[in-house]
Amino acid sequence: MRKAAVAGQFYSADKDRLAMSVAESFRGRLGPGRLPDVATDGPANVVGLVVPHAGYMYSGSAAAWGYCAMAEDGMPDVAVILGPNHYGIGASVALSPHKSWQTPMGIAQCDAELAGKIQQRSAEMQFDEAAHSKEHSIEVQLPFLQYLRADVRIVPISLMHRPKLAAHELAESLGHAIAQAAADANANIAIIASSDFSHYETKASAAAKDAAAIEHILAMDSAGLIDEVYDRDITMCGVVGVAVMLEACKAMGAKKAEKLAYYSSGEVTGDNREVVGYAAVTVRREEKG
Numbered sequence: 001m002r003k004a005a006v007a008g009q010f011y012s013a014d015k016d017r018l019a020m021s022v023a024e025s026f027r028g029r030l031g032p033g034r035l036p037d038v039a040t041d042g043p044a045n046v047v048g049l050v051v052p053h054a055g056y057m058y059s060g061s062a063a064a065w066g067y068c069a070m071a072e073d074g075m076p077d078v079a080v081i082l083g084p085n086h087y088g089i090g091a092s093v094a095l096s097p098h099k100s101w102q103t104p105m106g107i108a109q110c111d112a113e114l115a116g117k118i119q120q121r122s123a124e125m126q127f128d129e130a131a132h133s134k135e136h137s138i139e140v141q142l143p144f145l146q147y148l149r150a151d152v153r154i155v156p157i158s159l160m161h162r163p164k165l166a167a168h169e170l171a172e173s174l175g176h177a178i179a180q181a182a183a184d185a186n187a188n189i190a191i192i193a194s195s196d197f198s199h200y201e202t203k204a205s206a207a208a209k210d211a212a213a214i215e216h217i218l219a220m221d222s223a224g225l226i227d228e229v230y231d232r233d234i235t236m237c238g239v240v241g242v243a244v245m246l247e248a249c250k251a252m253g254a255k256k257a258e259k260l261a262y263y264s265s266g267e268v269t270g271d272n273r274e275v276v277g278y279a280a281v282t283v284r285r286e287e288k289g
Contacts, residue, residue, distance in 0.1 A: 001107065002098040002129075006136040010055045011143060015104040022147045025060035030263055032068045038148055042074025044188045048249040048257075048283030050217060050242055051144075053083065053137040053194045054276060058265050065260040065280035067144045073284075075149040076190035078111045080118075080178055080248075082241030083137030083194040085160045090131030093174065095119055096138075096156040097127040103139070105146040111153040114189070117181035118155065122174050131158040137194040137238065153187075159240045164230040167240050171222045175247025182252060189252075193245035195238025197277030203266045209234045210262065210277040217281050218257045222246040249283045257283045 007013040012021055026035050051066040052059035070076070085094070095115050101108045119125045132138070138156045145152045162170065182189040197213065198206035213234055216225035222243035229239045236242075246257075260282060264275035 002096060002101045002132060004103050004139060005134055006139055007104055010136050010140050013104055018104045018143055019147060021056050021060065022143055025056060025064040026068060028061050030061035030267060031064040036068040036071035036148065038071045039074045042072070043286070044074035044076060045285040046070045046073040046282050047190050047252050047254050047285055048245045049190065049192045050195060050279060050281040051141065051192060052196045052278040053140045054196055054278065058268050058276070059196065059278040062261050062263065062278035062280045063144055066282060067148060069260060069282045070190065071148045074188070075152065077187035078114055078153045078155060078185070078189045079145055080155040080157065080189060080191045081138045081141055081194060082157050082159060082191065082244055083135060084238045084241060085131055085135060085158045086137065086237065087134050088160060089133065090158070091126040091128035092160040092162065093122065093124040093170070094126055094128035094131030094158040096132050097129050101139070101142060101154065101156065103142045103146065105143045106150060108142050108146060108152060108154050111155050114181055114185050115155045117184055118177050121177035121180050124170065132156060141192055141194055159244070162240065164226060167226050167243065168223060170240060171226065171243035171247050175244045176251055178244070178248040179251030191245045191248050193238055193242040195236055195242050197236050197279055199235040199237070199276050200274040203264050203272035203275050206264055206275050206277045210279065214259055214262065214279060214281065217242060217246065218259060220246050220250055220254065220257050220283070246283065253285050254283045255285060257281055
């Protein structure tokens with residue numbers, strides 16, 4: 001079991017306080033303003049999300065927008081979670097080898113069968129514990145998932161930053177590997193790309209750069225997203241994972257991406273001199289009715 005590495009830092013280490021902070025992320029001023037009505041038999045057309053991974057006091061409300069949309073559409077059986085490797089430790093494309101991940105909310109079981117199917121189809125993929133040992137970008141997604149569906153299974157995948165050409169190649173190859181593995185699975189599967197956007201720029205600069213990146217996400221244009229981020233030096237830490245998610249979702253039949261929320265840390269702290277940008281985007285198979 002992989003034990004929580006950032007409980008007490010990015011989110012509360014106390015179960016009840018953590019549940020309260022997740023609920024407040026949904027109800028709060030920057031969130032959707034309500035707890036989601038979780039659909040147990042929904043169409044599950046939301047097959048992809050972009051959500052942030054900062055401390056909940058900063059980015060929890062943005063994440064709540066994405067999870068609210070997913071919950072009301074129908075929670076997946078399995079969430080493939082793509083998170084950037086901020087520490088540069090371990091394999092560059094790393095599946096978690098753990099049987100489960102623990103948070104104060106409980107234990108999330110890993111879907112070893114789906115993970116194995118992805119690994120078989122990806123030349124770069126390795127099972128590697130070190131890549132996940134300190135990393136927060138995947139872990140902070142789990143309490144939201146567990147709050148909405150306690151028995152959700154996960155496939156955590158850590159991705160290191162890489163040169164632009166290699167990012168293009170991985171987006172296509174890993175995206176298709178995930179989609180092919182998902183097609184073989186007898187389960188509803190969604191892909192969650194964990195990413196913050198611009199880091200430590202003025203609010204105006206971050207908003208302009210992030211809007212350009214988000215336009216490519218909304219167009220489901222992974223190649224354009226990578227080029228925009230790399231060529232303009234946009235400090236979007238999870239760009240590779242978002243590109244992989246877009247390619248996988250398109251191969252799974254996704255037709256539409258929608259921006260649900262965007263704000264920066266300045267909205268929380270009042271300091272707009274050096275902000276971090278946070279966004280929530282859904283990727284759907286079908287248009288909303």
